[in-house]
Amino acid sequence: MKIILDAFGGDNAPSEIIKGGIEALKMAEGFCLVLAGAEGAIRKELEGLRYDPNRVEILDAPEIITNEDQPTEAVRKKKNSSIVMGLRKLEQDGEAAAFVSAGSTGAVLTAAALLVRRIQGIVRPALAPILPTVKGGNVILIDCGANSECKPVYLHQFAYMGAAYAKAVLGIKNPRIGLLSNGTEDTKGSELNKEVFPLLKGDTALNFAGNIEAREILSGGYDVIVADGFSGNIALKACEGTALSMFTLIKNGIMGGGIRAKIGYLLLKPVFKNIKKTMDYNDNGGAVLLGLNKIVVKSHGSSKAKSVAASVLQAKELAEKGVTGEIAAYLTPKEQ
């Protein structure tokens, strides 16, 4: 199995990306790493690192798509970029199972939609991060930004994709699904939600638990939360932003709280560290683009080696555990 890593995507590329990829190689057997990017620069970065050369391949892709580039235009014009060449290889190389990038989300989504085949029957791929819950488990939020305008059938399929992910990767047999809305009553929601609700409710293949408010996202009461990409993105970023804000408030409180607060902080440091780890989306790997025939993982733009390694291993796990097959199974009419 080959996992293609965009060596030139993200704020800390290429150094931290390549380091992360090599770390992942050390952490798990059974896959080769394809580093996509300017070959000379990659070779230079590799010089200082120890690795099995039989497990590393370089895909020379001299162009770089930045966050400043307009995604659609960049994907069309920069045909030799690490994102375009990497995704092209993902589609064409039979051994390639996944593509991981910390680069421009827009460009990855656009290029993946153009270059990688969808699972038969899937109308729109969707972006799904895994969030931690207060109960210590996880919740999958789908879609978080791949589709800012949605039709009811998209969200119905997001439910399939999220459930397949929860089954295959989280090992949850009958994932509990909530529909993100502005109230818990069955009749609540946007026009879109009101059309999606009966589709989910009427689908016996799904364990649909009804509408949920954004307050419940991290509660641990749900395994999968289905949303249109616009609302899902807002929910995800509001959760992230509030968690960061809380840390800032705690830090400010400690800094301004004198010696007493500082001693208190030292004593509570392990607790804070644990919480920070729980809430750190970097440690939870990247967001997965589901609905394609192969795995695409989008890491945070600010990813360092550790989170790149986590994303590579996550991609490997997704490929090995057959998420795409699980999704396809939902779309195939079952015999009674």
Place this chain on the structure above:
Amino acid sequence: MKIILDAFGGDNAPSEIIKGGIEALKMAEGFCLVLAGAEGAIRKELEGLRYDPNRVEILDAPEIITNEDQPTEAVRKKKNSSIVMGLRKLEQDGEAAAFVSAGSTGAVLTAAALLVRRIQGIVRPALAPILPTVKGGNVILIDCGANSECKPVYLHQFAYMGAAYAKAVLGIKNPRIGLLSNGTEDTKGSELNKEVFPLLKGDTALNFAGNIEAREILSGGYDVIVADGFSGNIALKACEGTALSMFTLIKNGIMGGGIRAKIGYLLLKPVFKNIKKTMDYNDNGGAVLLGLNKIVVKSHGSSKAKSVAASVLQAKELAEKGVTGEIAAYLTPKEQ
């Protein structure tokens, strides 16, 4: 000035509501309290309290609208409910300046839209809570749930209403306005957002700072954040939910962290208390329904006496500082 208080709205009605109203009377001069609800029960609650009888009026409204009632139906059928009678009095009594309720949000919104006149030119009233920011200031999020389906002109007017609120109540001369979206680029957003963007950008009366991600809501970089009611509701509740989740994680960490963590907690208690106070939406009063000729404040359903008192005083301030006049000023074409 009369402030009408729904004595039978919320989880802790009528006892905590009435107590809160009486507390507010003690905290500020210059207004009378109208308690709407079953007269007998109100009189009984008042028996144990000390107050100036000249400042308290009872509006006998024997029916109660609960959260289980379907709002539109309840408003139509329960004509003698505290919400319907209270809002009717708000519209008809020249001295009545504001209505405060911790009851069913749907019923308050529905009844207010039916019974209270809008400011001339305003198409849709909107719900606007004030949130705390990490910089110690506040931010107004509008709309948070009054309109789950919006047209571009609604959001344009939400910007006016939010700015007027920030000017009149927060004392901000030229409020900085962000449009809640799924990215910061000018071209990001839902179809609706893409139509709203040029309206806000082209309006010289507004200090429009562009699209913002939900991550920035509590950052303190903005005074007003404009959203459709569906996304705004999700953003608000995701922020609330995450803040609560963080407290749960801290609490669990301390409980499981042995004696060391418990001592640390005791030392940091003032810091935690402060943060809890900052992030506690109850202390920040209720969400205001803007766009009507008079003030309507919706407190949290779980409000206790303290937050009811805060909401009553907030309603008084909004009325006194002339928010409705400020909103109207935005709608009147100005001489150059």
